Amino acid sequence: MNRGETATGGLFLALGIALVASGLGLPPGVGGLPGAGFFPQAIGGLMALLAAGLLVRRSGAGSEESVPASNLMQVAGTAALLFGYLLLWGTGFFAARTAAFLLLTLRFLGQKWMPAAGYSGVLTAFVYLAFDMGLNVSLE
């Protein structure tokens, strides 16, 4: 068994047990009718059972995909930029903030300054016009 499968199985097993445990704390059913805790317990039980099955089975080696370290850094960097952009959501200046985020991310992904700046501006303007002005979605 590879590390990915062990991690997946372990994660789901923990989640399944947590669901069953939290389901016990939810209101039980009345008069033979299932209550709010019935489905969490049933789904948690099923999840734990399937996860245990994944952990104990012997096959499955080799299904893990390896990612080059440099690419993994790019994934992590892009994700960090995304969450940074999201944390600043609602602070105003949507157009400037979005264009800056796009430009930074495109630069991080290896694009040249000028084309990246042009594309960031055009894409931001299009999205702003379509959503904020066209569909009346308040992006600020």
Added chain:
Amino acid sequence: MIGEILAGLAAVLDWHVLGFLAAGVSLGAVFGSLPGLTATMGVAVLTPLTFWVSAEQGLAMLLGIYCGAIPAGGIPAILINVPGTPASIATSWDGYPLTRKGQAGLALGINALASAAGQLTSILFLAFLAFPIARFALQFGPAEYFGLALLGISLMAGVSGRHVLKGMLAGSLGLALALVGLDPMTAYPRYTFGMSEFLDGISFVPVMIGLFGLGEVLVQISDRHASRAVSSGVIGRIMPKAAEARTMLGATLSGATVGTMVGAIPAAGGDIGSVIAWEQARRTSSDKDKFGKGSLRGLATSCAACNAAIGGAMTTMLTLGIPGDAVSAILIGALLIHGIQPGPLLFANNQSFVFSIVFLLVFASLLIMAIGILGAKPLARILNIPPPWLWMGIVLFGTVGSYALNNAVVDVWAMYVAGIGGFLFRKASVPLGPLVLGLILGPMMESNLRRALILTRGDWLDLLSRPILLVFVAATILSLLWPLIRARRRAAKRNHRLSSDA
């Protein structure tokens, strides 16, 4: 009757009506092809524009959006693995692998043709079988809806490919995510962690955009400069060859039939219909190993099914006044504003208007097919855009589209978290299709089972005495056991062959 049909046709063959229809189809194509914008959103946003025009003109525009958005949802599903609408999830399963093989043009062509076939078949159903289908759908109570959801969930194993156990785990995670929010029967908050934003549950569309959109972007970044690039950039031919068309015919028709039937059931739309049709086609196909890897049959059946749900939903809406899906719920509102009450009386008192709707749907289907075929090459040029530019477009449209659904930042968080999860799952070979199935069907299964049990006062045996539910339960058991039965039959055949050889 002929007079009513001709009157209905004459009302539609008006330049203003046709103009509104063309505008609606074009706008629908835009809404469908941009991830985050859905047919429901398009119809909802543009309904107020129809208040100042006649019923025929207004309905032409709204039906145009509906018929245009669903096939267009398949375009980003095929080209960039991001379903444009929830109904086109299954389209990406075979459409995107075809793009990776350099057959984006063919995939787009099949999307246009099979979508039109699905829509036209379901319109025929609407024209000829509206009443029997609607009467059948009317028999559905909570127990039957539970049965339908159960059957849908049993398809998890089928849509998991080689990783059945992981697929079932992903499906159970989808079911668990569907628990977030108020308990459907007692309104007791579950897993909301004290946040009011979670009381309505986790929105399905942002999760879908995250899993399939952002997740795919991160996967492509991680595979950068590796053999698994975005695509070859080759578009290839658009029209299928005659032999290919012949192999897809059965799958298209079966997809159209399943889609129409599922669409006719209130609250069960093209997303559920296309998954059920895809899995049914896979099970009955002689080349089931190709499904999920660029099968033409798989693509044709899913496209036909998600589009056939339109006619099914319209049938239920017009004959019973019950919305078959979210779009038809808005359409009912638009009709009422124009003084038209959908329901059995509409068929008795205003038959020509019903035929006008049928003709509008036919013209809209043909128009979107033409747009789909003629626009396939220009649309497929999207593949020549530098990948980072495409990724940023997906991310920004996904982000703003998720936010626009409810004007809530929590939906964007859901999309980003789902995106990271989608990336990790794909790297760990965990299939995403079952997760989506669980998320869609979880609430439907739980609320209807509990409602049905209230009606039977907690008596499970009484619940199982309903014939339609029994059919669904039998189909569920069969669908779960079928792979085992087939494997056993194959083994028996192999043993028989070996013993006869000896």
